[in-house]
Amino acid sequence: MSLTSSNRTTELLERIQTRQARIGIVGMGYVGLPLALLFSEERFRVTGFDIDSHKVDKLNQGGSYIVRIPATEIELAREKGFCATSDYAQIETLDVVIVCVPTPLNKHHEPDLSYVTGTVRSIAPHFHEGQLMILESTTYPGTTEEIVVPLLEQGNPAGLRAARDASSPGFYVAFSPEREDPGNDTVARRDIPKVVGGCGPAARDLACAVYGAIFNHTVPVSSPAVAEMTKLLENIYRCVNIALVNELKQLCMRMGIDLFEVIDAAKTKPFGFQAFYPGPGLGGHCIPIDPFYLSWKAKEFDFHTRFIELAGQINTGMPYFVVDNIIEAMSQQGKGLLGSQILVLGLAYKRDIDDLRESPSLTIIELLQKRGAHVEYNDPFFPSVGHGRKYALNMTSTPLDRIPDFDCVVIVTDHSQYDYPAIVAAAKLVVDTRNATRGIEASNIVKC
Ligand SMILES: NC(=O)c1ccc[n+]([C@@H]2O[C@H](COP(=O)([O-])OP(=O)(O)OC[C@H]3O[C@@H](n4cnc5c(N)ncnc54)[C@H](O)[C@@H]3O)[C@@H](O)[C@H]2O)c1
Known part of the structure; x- marks a missing residue:
């Protein structure tokens, strides 16, 4: 006897609730990878897909390539059935497929959805009745309904369509944004509420059931577009507020006011103020990129997102501002940048993580090199670096005992394992872009 669609929905719900899915x-x-491990911890059998054969091999050997994920966690997951593959035919054996592929910008600063479309095209021939697909990659509102669903439908050999309710045949599609804050251990991942928008109520309820198994709260919303926009609002909020403090930092420096002290005072207000901190520029795969997904989409509606453009302009200018301040600080010591020795501390785009995507350190290194400085770096998370943002850097991390050899040490990323008093004591000049030297009294520190 063949199952009706509503029976299939009930069956999938039961499989999720009993961890059979x-x-x-x-x-x-x-x-x-962390998401796969969360499901595995909850006794689900998980298959990880990646086109990078090195990652697949590493995982299948019980190894990790992300510093904050120890190999023991991969081993534990493998004991519970976790494995990795590049073979999309295995999609057929699954109940739920969650897509977490990159969504970068192309060289014209426009959304590059090729990873998403490539993935969905690979999944489509193997996708069958009653399966649920959830997109987690950050993207503009409309992607799930306008791009993912049509590609899944066109590529389906049985001509299946996305089921809009429990009584229609087909497969289910939903969007749920990832809201992780790498390096922030103050909130457990399970405690970050999971926003879920489905193509119809059945898809939404199934996706909520899936995430309800590993997250403590789910937040169902009325459509994938609302969920897509929610993620962009969150990141644009950060981007715009960081631009605001970056602009105020430049003003405060002219006025001789310490903006960090101002922020510390302002954040004592128990309502209506959230502290954001200035820095050397934006980095990572999210904040410098995601807002431009919305500004691109907005143009389709004859709309110009002026806040996003302005924030992008200010934040993009910060590495240049830092370099100007290095030049000024050195000239105060009677030195020029040309032929000088500069050590950049921290390559990662933020403290205590092993991610250098879009890192302002790379831009600062390239700008300094372009102006004739000899630049080296130190970063405990990166023993070596191959390519920078624009050029091949091919550098290895310089040991900190060589600090006295440099004309200037620039703190770009304030890793917590650095001993800042020792760095200041050893350096001729320290340019601090993160207020990492707060509380240290020394005449060789310049904050910018
Ligand atoms: N990293 C974060 O902190 C963070 C936070 C929130 C949201 N996001 C979003 O999540 C998404 C993924 O980001 P990430 O940081 O995990 O990226 P990542 O580059 O670390 O990982 C993406 C993986 O996808 C693989 N891949 C690419 N195309 C593929 C394909 N066709 N089939 C199978 N695998 C493929 C890559 O090899 C890579 O291992 C992005 O949209 C990003 O904006 C990231």
Whole structure:
């Protein structure tokens, strides 16, 4: 006897609740791998998909390539059935497929959805009745309904369509944004509420059931577009507020006011103020990129997102501002940048993480090199670096005992394992872009 669609929905719900559902995660990166491990911890059998054969091999050997994920966690998951593959035919054996592939910008600063479309095209021939696909990659509102669903439908050999309710045949599609804050251990991942928008109520309820198994709260919303926009609002909020403090930092420096002290005072207000901190520029795969997904989409509606553009302009200018301040600080010591020795501390885009995507350190190094400085770096998370943002850097991390050899040490990333008093004591000049030297009294520190 063949199952009706509503029976299939009930059956999938039961499989989720009893941990029988087989989960596939596509994209074993910073988002996908931790998610796979969370499902595995909850006794689901998980298959990780990646086109990078090195990652697949490493995972299948019980190894990790993300510093904050110890190999023991991969081993534990493997004992519970976790494995990795590049073979999309295995999609057929799964109940739920979650897509966590990159969504970068192209060289014209426009959304590059090729990873998402490539993934969905690979999944489509193997996708069958009653399966649920959830997109987690950050993207503009409309992607799930306008791009993912049509590609899944066109590529389906049985001509299946997305089921809009429990009584229609087909497969289910939903969007749920990843909201992780790498390096922030103050909130457990399970406690970050999971926003879920489905293509119809059945898809939404199934996706909520899936995430309800590993997250303590789910937040169902009325459509994938609302969920997509929610993620962009969160990141644009950060981007715009960081631009605001970056602009105020430049003003405060002219006025001789310490903005960090101002922020510390302002954040004592128990309502209506959230502290954001200035820095050397934006980095990571989210804040410098995601807002431009919305500004691109907005143009389709004859709308110009002026806040996003302005914030982008200010934040993009910060590495240049830092370099200007290094030049000024050195000239105060009677030195020029040309032929000088500069040590950049921290390559990662933020403290205590092993991610250098879009890192302002790379831009600062390239700008300094372009102006004739000899630049080296130190970063405990990166023993070596190959390519920078624009050029091949091919550098290895310089040991900190060589600090006295440099004309200037620039703190770009304030890793917590650095001994700042010792760095200041050893350096001729320290340019601090993160207020990492707060509380240290020394005449060789310049904050910017
Ligand atoms: N990293 C974060 O902190 C973070 C936070 C929130 C949201 N996001 C979003 O999550 C998404 C993924 O980001 P990430 O940081 O995990 O990226 P990542 O680059 O670390 O990982 C993506 C993985 O996908 C793989 N991949 C690419 N194309 C593939 C394909 N066709 N099939 C299978 N695998 C493929 C890559 O090899 C890579 O391992 C992005 O949209 C990002 O904006 C990231």
